[in-house]
Amino acid sequence: MLAEEDLTGTWRLVAHYYLEHDGAVSEGPLGDHADGLLIYHEDGYMAASLMRTAPPAGGDGSPPAAYLGSVDDYLGYSGRWRLRGNTVMHYVIIGSQPRVVGTEQVREVTLDDGVLRLTRHLGGPHDFVVMDWRRAEPASAG
Numbered sequence: 001m002l003a004e005e006d007l008t009g010t011w012r013l014v015a016h017y018y019l020e021h022d023g024a025v026s027e028g029p030l031g032d033h034a035d036g037l038l039i040y041h042e043d044g045y046m047a048a049s050l051m052r053t054a055p056p057a058g059g060d061g062s063p064p065a066a067y068l069g070s071v072d073d074y075l076g077y078s079g080r081w082r083l084r085g086n087t088v089m090h091y092v093i094i095g096s097q098p099r100v101v102g103t104e105q106v107r108e109v110t111l112d113d114g115v116l117r118l119t120r121h122l123g124g125p126h127d128f129v130v131m132d133w134r135r136a137e138p139a140s141a142g
Helices: none
Strands: 010-021 026-029 033-042 045-051 074-084 087-095 104-112 115-121 128-135
Touching: 010 115, 033 128
Parallel strands: none
Antiparallel strands: 010 026, 010 033, 010 128, 033 045, 045 074, 074 087, 087 104, 104 115, 115 128
């Protein structure tokens, strides 16, 4: 069973995708090359920031000519966190999207071979959204 110490620290996003009950995988909401940081502090606070790193492609594979980014290209929130068994709860205090402020975001959590996987059941056009994380390299001094 996971312990809070297993999650404490800083994690870097390595994959963000949709997963269906039949095992099918498709591009996640921030594209194939999303980037992000997830921080679980031992004092019970957390922060998550995820962003699209490439603009969505137009019909010919290139970004739209007037692309300047949008609110759908970034998701960030922070608040408190707690681990219960194989579930981590994020209690959102502030966020880039007002609809998540004041909510409890529940994720199934696994840690296998250095990969922290957070899975959220959607119940919409996709069954799950999955985020895979690896421990971030230590920040260099100076």
